[in-house]
Amino acid sequence: MPGHPSPTSMGLQFPEGFIWGAATSAYQIEGAAAIDGRGPSVWDTFAKTPGRVRNGETGDVAIDHYHRWSTDLDLIKELGLRSYRFSISWPRVVPGGSGPVNRKGLDFYRRLVDGLHARGITPMVTLYHWDTPQELQDIGGWENRDTAYRFAEYAAVLAEALGDAVPNWLTLNEPKTVVQNGYLYGSHAPGKRDEAAAYVVAHHQLLGHGLAVQAMRPHLSPQTRIGPALNLHPCYPADDTPEAQQATVLYDGYENRLYLDPILKGHYPQDVLDDVARFSPMQQHIKDGDLEVISSPVELLAVQYYCPIYVTGAGETVRKHPTSEAFWQQIYPEGMYDILTRIKKDYGDIALTITENGLPCKDVLDADGTVQDTGRIVFLRDHFAATHRAITDGVNLESYHVWSLMDNFEWQEGYDERWGLVYIDYASQQRTPKASAHWYREVIRANGL
Numbered sequence: 001m002p003g004h005p006s007p008t009s010m011g012l013q014f015p016e017g018f019i020w021g022a023a024t025s026a027y028q029i030e031g032a033a034a035i036d037g038r039g040p041s042v043w044d045t046f047a048k049t050p051g052r053v054r055n056g057e058t059g060d061v062a063i064d065h066y067h068r069w070s071t072d073l074d075l076i077k078e079l080g081l082r083s084y085r086f087s088i089s090w091p092r093v094v095p096g097g098s099g100p101v102n103r104k105g106l107d108f109y110r111r112l113v114d115g116l117h118a119r120g121i122t123p124m125v126t127l128y129h130w131d132t133p134q135e136l137q138d139i140g141g142w143e144n145r146d147t148a149y150r151f152a153e154y155a156a157v158l159a160e161a162l163g164d165a166v167p168n169w170l171t172l173n174e175p176k177t178v179v180q181n182g183y184l185y186g187s188h189a190p191g192k193r194d195e196a197a198a199y200v201v202a203h204h205q206l207l208g209h210g211l212a213v214q215a216m217r218p219h220l221s222p223q224t225r226i227g228p229a230l231n232l233h234p235c236y237p238a239d240d241t242p243e244a245q246q247a248t249v250l251y252d253g254y255e256n257r258l259y260l261d262p263i264l265k266g267h268y269p270q271d272v273l274d275d276v277a278r279f280s281p282m283q284q285h286i287k288d289g290d291l292e293v294i295s296s297p298v299e300l301l302a303v304q305y306y307c308p309i310y311v312t313g314a315g316e317t318v319r320k321h322p323t324s325e326a327f328w329q330q331i332y333p334e335g336m337y338d339i340l341t342r343i344k345k346d347y348g349d350i351a352l353t354i355t356e357n358g359l360p361c362k363d364v365l366d367a368d369g370t371v372q373d374t375g376r377i378v379f380l381r382d383h384f385a386a387t388h389r390a391i392t393d394g395v396n397l398e399s400y401h402v403w404s405l406m407d408n409f410e411w412q413e414g415y416d417e418r419w420g421l422v423y424i425d426y427a428s429q430q431r432t433p434k435a436s437a438h439w440y441r442e443v444i445r446a447n448g449l
């Protein structure tokens with residue numbers, strides 16, 4: 001295709017055995033919201049509340065993956081992906097959040113993991129991608145410490161049912177987004193604006209992560225790996241004043257260290273704890289022994305990188321780079337290099353996987369049946385190149401999952417933002433691989449670009 005960067009044009013070869021994949025999450029793709037015993041989640045409630053999601057859209061049908069899973073797996077295979085990261089819907093497996101397990105829900109995920117293996121694709125499973133069962137939310141959700149224990153029980157159910165077939169498990173997806181979007185800005189479920197509660201929610205999610213790790217272990221082989229999936233934002237001073245430098249340190253604490261330190265070092269960052277104490281009773285909720293639980297050994301750290309943050313001396317953020325169709329996303333590929341090398345420097349050589357990185361585009365299905373998403377190709381090419389440089393500099397990165405496999409329900413943006421390698425015609429549910437998917441298949445084939 002004229003004008004498209006050729007997959008081999010940069011002369012970058014990835015290490016042998018490097019694994020390329022793509023990611024999705026349950027509420028964003030499955031649909032079948034009230035089918036086969038699934039209970040409601042906070043996202044069903046939120047999306048059905050007028051004014052919360054663009055155009056009043058919901059995940060009721062989404063891209064109907066619950067029914068189309070088999071042909072979707074064929075598509076993954078055709079694209080050449082070797083790893084598929086998806087999430088399990090907590091209320092599909094435990095409809096009330098605690099109590100009876102829904103056998104039909106478990107069976108669906110069994111079919112999925114078996115179907116992946118049959119096609120030579122390795123499953124990577126996220127336990128929680130934001131769909132808290134509504135019944136748990138009704139008694140406080142993550143504000144209630146009990147939710148962490150319910151989450152661990154659910155994790156044990158999955159480890160027992162699917163542990164033989166899933167080599168890589170991720171506990172929580174982006175606990176920070178639940179804290180910030182769910183409890184500070186109110187733009188995600190459960191739609192609160194309550195900074196006191198937000199950091200209690202941070203602690204209880206982290207506790208849930210640790211309890212889940214412990215609850216799963218007895219059901220898993222020693223080779224099976226578990227880790228958290230964290231969205232990390234490299235933070236930079238907006239200018240060269242000492243004030244901006246200082247403000248950036250604290251900002252980095254809120255964005256990165258608040259989650260990395262307790263899990264990988266066994267303590268919360270003191271600067272953040274001190275600052276949080278001004279407005280949240282978080283510290284009163286940290287019980288003896290919690291940090292030992294939270295820092296239970298993990299073998300994998302899943303990194304999700306979308307954009308950098310620039311911080312002024314007043315602690316405000318400013319834009320320095322062009323944004324994408326997503327108002328919050330500045331495009332800065334070097335941030336990928338910076339965050340990966342920083343993890344190695346500060347947290348050691350834990351195995352890393354990139355579980356999300358991608359770009360929304362104004363994709364259009366052309367009359368000739370193609371989708372020319374050149375912007376996405378350029379974005380991915382530049383981020384792959386930055387990643388390659390990090391690997392060359394010794395970062396222990398083993399795989400890369402593009403967000404997302406297919407267009408899907410993008411939370412408060414509904415179906416308006418298209419993030420997929422595969423275009424979805426929502427009226428017909430027809431799947432069409434975009435130019436980026438064809439390009440990516442060539443990258444995977446060459447294991448380089």
Ligand code: FCB
Binds near residue numbers: 025174177410
């Ligand atoms: C991440 C989410 C994912 C998707 C992308 C665009 O924060 O984990 O579900 O919404 O952003």
